Amino acid sequence: MKQIHRVASVFLILVMTTLTSAQQSSSSDVVLIQNATVMTVTNGTIQNGSILIRDGKIAAVGKNLRAPAQARVIDATGKFVTPGLIDCHSHIAIDGGVNEGTLSVTSMVRIQDVLDPTDINIYRDLAGGVTTANILHGSANAIGGHNAVIKLRWGKSAKEMIFEGAPPGIKFALGENPKRSNFNPAPGTSPRFPATRMGVEFTIREALTEAREYMRQWDEYRRQIAQNPKSDVLPPKRDLKLDALAEVLRGERLVHAHCYRADEILMLIRLAEEFGFKIATFQHVLEGYKVAKEIAAHGAGASSFSDWWAFKIEAYDAIPYNGALMARKGVLVSFNSDSAELARRMNLEAAKAVKYGGLSDDEALALVTINPAKQLRIDKRVGSIEVGKDADLVIFSGHPLSVYSIVEKVFIDGQLYFDRQADIARRAELEKEKQTLKQQLKQERPGQREGRPEPDRRDVPPPPTPTPQPGGEQ
């Protein structure tokens, strides 16, 4: 029986793939959004502006664009268009495996291996205007695993969600989580090293030292081979853990470091400088405002919560002015969600930097668009409304920093992936389908009661069609 399910699901995936590639081939669609207030983020705001989308890219932005003959025209009178929002710290779309909470150094594990494209939170966050997310491991380990930057192409496969060409990254973590301050070891297991911030520093130093030696061995091997291609010198033993760290040392893999306190932030800056690389982003970085000068001098980005605080002792000095304060002192700042729920209103998170610390509206919007794009080194593709960039766009019903505005349409690569009207239109149909399935189940298993235990998700094939479907058919 299970076998049949597998076959069926494989078949459905094939069908889906065919469908989605059919969609892609039609991405030569030309769309003109007109009469909107266009917040480009990098080049000011255009009243009564238009955006022309062609081949998934922004082909033109301006005041009086004329619709090409074949273009589909979207009238956005009274509405605001922003770049797709970017969440620099997310754990959506992970099918287990957020934390490989065993070793303190797990630079061999990869988010891309556990991406779940059917996670409904992808759709929910998309409906809040998020188009790109940095999917990270949890913070259980001083050195965690590889991240995956994804576009929220709901309905596509895991592979198709990966942001093509985004530089690889890795999660580091400092403070209470890697030292396991707030967790009891499972019964029958012993505590894990490290247990202090001293130990966290040593753990990272030791791993980097090992990686440096590994890198040296490989460099030496390559040098010998280059000198004498016929040399019978043996290559060093391949080590997946150290491969990733060697990439860090060479500046080829971005470090996204979970941290809270000023001391540990400074520690990692000095450690990185000692090993000759740069931290890409400090994540959460709640006391970043205390060492903003040092972060700016090092050149790291800071990706923070807007206003969370006091949930643990290392978050007790967190202040909602953190983002604005760091930005004013020259740090490249973004706001992230770390939460499938919060990610649905990143625009409102940005508004908090206006309230707390007095950033301008444009500066605030940059916290969830161009700034995280720069931090993830994908700003050539996304993060602002500029000709040549990906047509990742959000149509809001009003000003994106107003609590009363809602997301109406979301485009990724020029395709409509969320459409509120289409979503609402499908609800009755979905409810009907649900009731029909319930009835069928009752007839098949008359003895079973409602509320029986749900089967383990790992044993069932993924749902054949994601609900609701992207509105891409328009």
Next chain:
Amino acid sequence: MRRSQTLLLMALLVSFGLTTMRFSSAAQGPVYAIKNAQIVTMAGPPIERGTVVIRNGRIAAVGANVSIPGNAQVIEAAGLAVYPGMIDSHTSIGLTEIGQVRATVDTTELGEFNPHMRAIVAVHPASELIPVTRLNGITSVITRPAGGTLSGQAALINLDGWTWEEMALKPSVGIVFNYPSLRSGRFFDFNTFEFQERSFERAKRERDEKLDKIRKLLDDTRAYIKAKEARSRSFNPDHVLEALIPVVKGDMPLIVSAERQRDITSAIEFTSEQKVKMILSGGDEAWKVASLLKEKNIPVLLGPILSLPNDEDEPYDQPFTTAKKLLDAGVKFAFQTGDSSNARNLPYHAAMCVAFGLPREEALKALTIYPAQIWGVADQIGSIEVGKLANLAVWDGDPLEIRSQVKHLFIKGRSIPLKSKHTELYERYRNRP
């Protein structure tokens, strides 16, 4: 009975002292006049340009043509708007400082049935969370115990005062009842560190056992009242039953936490059968039983609104639309965050409902006058009317908009400095050389 009479005497004295506390004696400060402000009274249409006079902690006058007393400190408020202080109907402020530091958390007593635990006596007036919360215009909160089935007595406090007595507006507003859910399925058991399967049958058995225990407690309380009345001298007090007396007499509600339709329905059946008052807290699926809630006149404490739908196949905006559905059905509701450090975001929970269809006016009422009515203190707070406590915030814009700022703040007529741990750290590090 092993409980000592001395203890009971002390408890009775304390509770007597609390219930008879005179609000008017609390504040004897300066006289203030906020003039030229828009006044959103929540007791009629807004006054577009008027004055609010504050004296002895209370609102002494409000209107378009109010004369300003000669001794008043005048606050020029042209372009600003005065709103009643907002009320968060579920927090643990004062009971929780830092969630993950156990020594700072006093929400959860051991045991399943603790109707005699009183939140008010554990409220820490110097909590850093208090100034942080009130700086966003929230002047009163319900702070409540957690855990077990009957967690204890929730308190309604003002977010200012030297002691918990001074903070208390109503020391016991209800007993928190975490309605045992019929939820079954896989869950992580922290005792064994393993996933466990809870069958529907097991969930139902556990629920029925808990309900039977509460039935017995309520029956015992009824018998206890008779016994108490019959034997005045050698009577042995019972703290648990004492706490339930106002509940069986209908003077105090059970604050029933339930989210799912069948749990809510079951809770309504239970409280109806027991003839006790119920306030529903949480109520994710309250909209599915709105007509029953209306029929039984049960108010709902709605929230947190900023949360994910319960089920994968629910509309993505489900939590944002519940308030409007309750309004349409005529059910009274107030907003709650269920939070402590983030309670300052209360207005944004309400705002999200406005974005998705709730009239703004109703959202504001569900932050002010409706919770005051639900908690039985509408004669004290919740609107700007003569004689009420001066719990007011003066805003430079719409309080539901994130970019708006509080410019002046009054709690019980005291002018509250706009400072908190956060503003102080901001000032200190902004000026770091």
